[in-house]
Amino acid sequence: MLGQMFSLKEFEQTRTALRDKVRVTPLLFSDALSTRTGQQVYLKAENFQRTHSFKIRAAYGGLLAKLAEARQHGVVTGSSGNFAQAIAYVGQELGVRVTVVMLERSAPNKVEAARRYGAEIVFCENDFAVRTATVERLSREQGKAIVPSFDGEGTIRGNGTLGFELLEQLPAAEVVLVPVSGGGLVAGVSAVLKQSSWRGRIYGVQPEVNPSLKVSLERGEPTTVPNAATVADGLVANRPGKLTFALAQQYVDDVLLVSEEEIVEATVRLLEEEKLVVEPSGAASVAALVRYFAGKQPAQKVVAVLSGGNAELGRLTDMVKEHRRQQTAAPVRS
Amino acid sequence: MLGQMFSLKEFEQTRTALRDKVRVTPLLFSDALSTRTGQQVYLKAENFQRTHSFKIRAAYGGLLAKLAEARQHGVVTGSSGNFAQAIAYVGQELGVRVTVVMLERSAPNKVEAARRYGAEIVFCENDFAVRTATVERLSREQGKAIVPSFDGEGTIRGNGTLGFELLEQLPAAEVVLVPVSGGGLVAGVSAVLKQSSWRGRIYGVQPEVNPSLKVSLERGEPTTVPNAATVADGLVANRPGKLTFALAQQYVDDVLLVSEEEIVEATVRLLEEEKLVVEPSGAASVAALVRYFAGKQPAQKVVAVLSGGNAELGRLTDMVKEHRRQQTAAPVRS
Numbered sequence: 001m002l003g004q005m006f007s008l009k010e011f012e013q014t015r016t017a018l019r020d021k022v023r024v025t026p027l028l029f030s031d032a033l034s035t036r037t038g039q040q041v042y043l044k045a046e047n048f049q050r051t052h053s054f055k056i057r058a059a060y061g062g063l064l065a066k067l068a069e070a071r072q073h074g075v076v077t078g079s080s081g082n083f084a085q086a087i088a089y090v091g092q093e094l095g096v097r098v099t100v101v102m103l104e105r106s107a108p109n110k111v112e113a114a115r116r117y118g119a120e121i122v123f124c125e126n127d128f129a130v131r132t133a134t135v136e137r138l139s140r141e142q143g144k145a146i147v148p149s150f151d152g153e154g155t156i157r158g159n160g161t162l163g164f165e166l167l168e169q170l171p172a173a174e175v176v177l178v179p180v181s182g183g184g185l186v187a188g189v190s191a192v193l194k195q196s197s198w199r200g201r202i203y204g205v206q207p208e209v210n211p212s213l214k215v216s217l218e219r220g221e222p223t224t225v226p227n228a229a230t231v232a233d234g235l236v237a238n239r240p241g242k243l244t245f246a247l248a249q250q251y252v253d254d255v256l257l258v259s260e261e262e263i264v265e266a267t268v269r270l271l272e273e274e275k276l277v278v279e280p281s282g283a284a285s286v287a288a289l290v291r292y293f294a295g296k297q298p299a300q301k302v303v304a305v306l307s308g309g310n311a312e313l314g315r316l317t318d319m320v321k322e323h324r325r326q327q328t329a330a331p332v333r334s
Numbered sequence: 335m336l337g338q339m340f341s342l343k344e345f346e347q348t349r350t351a352l353r354d355k356v357r358v359t360p361l362l363f364s365d366a367l368s369t370r371t372g373q374q375v376y377l378k379a380e381n382f383q384r385t386h387s388f389k390i391r392a393a394y395g396g397l398l399a400k401l402a403e404a405r406q407h408g409v410v411t412g413s414s415g416n417f418a419q420a421i422a423y424v425g426q427e428l429g430v431r432v433t434v435v436m437l438e439r440s441a442p443n444k445v446e447a448a449r450r451y452g453a454e455i456v457f458c459e460n461d462f463a464v465r466t467a468t469v470e471r472l473s474r475e476q477g478k479a480i481v482p483s484f485d486g487e488g489t490i491r492g493n494g495t496l497g498f499e500l501l502e503q504l505p506a507a508e509v510v511l512v513p514v515s516g517g518g519l520v521a522g523v524s525a526v527l528k529q530s531s532w533r534g535r536i537y538g539v540q541p542e543v544n545p546s547l548k549v550s551l552e553r554g555e556p557t558t559v560p561n562a563a564t565v566a567d568g569l570v571a572n573r574p575g576k577l578t579f580a581l582a583q584q585y586v587d588d589v590l591l592v593s594e595e596e597i598v599e600a601t602v603r604l605l606e607e608e609k610l611v612v613e614p615s616g617a618a619s620v621a622a623l624v625r626y627f628a629g630k631q632p633a634q635k636v637v638a639v640l641s642g643g644n645a646e647l648g649r650l651t652d653m654v655k656e657h658r659r660q661q662t663a664a665p666v667r668s
Contacts, residue, residue: 026360028382047609048362275381275611275643309609314658317651324648 002246005153008195014061014157015164021060022161025049027169027303032273033286037294040301042170044162047278047309051113054162054307055086058184061158062147063090070096073143077101078131080234081110082308083149088119099144101134107233109312127227128238150184151241159185163192166303173200174300175293177285179307180204180213180255182237183244190251204248204255205288207232207263213240213248214255231260234281234308262287268323270306271316279311336580339487342529348395348491349498355394356495359383361503361637366607367620371628374635376504378496381612381643385447388496388519388641389420395492396481397424404430407477411435412465414515414568415444416642417483422453433478435468441567443646461561462572484518485575493519497526500637507534508634509627511619513641514538514547514589516571517578524585538582538589539622541566541597547574547582548589565594568615568642596621602657605650613645
């Protein structure tokens, strides 16, 4: 059944439907990262996507798949932030009322952005099971259509659009690195790439403190890991979805883990050396590039997907200062 | 004579010569600036050019035009920073020794970057006449070829490559805004655009405190204005070149002036809303967009050239904090 639902043909249809709605983001060659790692490094800049993250792909894919139902009673969803902005934006475009259930600890800039696009925000305690229950209750009580932030057919097919762009922009890519929370992006992109004629490898990237997809793949079933806070505030889903797990099992080569420090360093360097504002969650792919591919031979063409740019600027500047202070304080090696 | 030296055919030849050397930078549609100004706003992101500014175009154009001479005794040039990095980089690529004369007040990150690419730096006092004299002395004494940072044939033709990219990326552009220091970029881009079939308007943008090209065009001759410090540390040439003046007189529609505050605001907003690290000099075009085009009807397709991204990060984060403090301190309007 998975095969039919997520065949290349289905993905292609979604891509056609989303053609004027999703922006083709630039693929930027990075001199600094190529020099540092000895690879040919390309950055897929989803921080320049509408609402500044890849989630617009998920939101359009998900909402278009349920449009009739959604127009009648509105939609409800849960999100740690970027999906909230994206679904609010898409709802505004398509004339659909949007309600988003968010964890209380969600980044304030992301909450504000969702409100700016007209979404109603409902907060819940910092637990994903509670969030899911709240979404289901609102759907039951008010007849709202649920558009899942990662584990939905339309959502995943929407994310697949990024895979097609990579096939067009750099068909010779040998490695693709994708930040993973619930696994929606890596599921969609890997399903497109691996069902095409492409012959490279694709890796998910997660924070060491939240290895939910990594552990699930090792155990062979969707597995819940403990809730954990990470500097990558978008990579916090502590269990993959049913669909995203099944697709990852089939199409993803492995999941690479990165430390909090590596994520911060990648974020700061992207800002300093690449002139890119990328949120820590979006920079996790670069952290994995540096940790796992630096110095590897022969050199390969590696794409790091920068999945979003919605970092709160004050937090980012503090991060830069703190990072520099630590660099300066570190003992000089002789 | 100007006509022959800078005919469209000459520019086309330079473009062909530079095709694999200069990066085609992305043209990014800006949702936030389009909403704010009521125009359709596109950002030409030269902060993603090699060495992170448009000056690589100037440096390749200038150095290729004098390559035989330069390979023998090296080259010497004067620069406030971005050209220094660019010529150092190009020198390294082409196997040419590079000496750069810099004002003592030059931004430390730009000095360091030039050194990293192997250039020798010679400092001089903070006066452009002294810098020019120093460059000429080093050329006389050591036989070095002079590659001017803005007022050279090859330099200007190299900058013209950006004009061709705009013609390909957005032929329907109606307005193009270009930051101006000595006028090299606006000269090259305007000469290409206005000699093609393009029928829009092109404006230079300068800080109010350094209106050298504006005053020169008003007087009808290259005119020296007083040296002035500005937050846009790359827009400090206080007199246009002979060639750049002549081309601007022929092809540039006008020069628009922007305040220091407007430049800072544009820089901070690009960082916050567009996820782009742009140096204040490169953000001047956006400052002009907001000041002169907001609310104008009918809406037009406006391209703001972001000429570079080499802002020192510490300085940028201080700028963000100071800007926010002032925003907060401003009296609330009732």
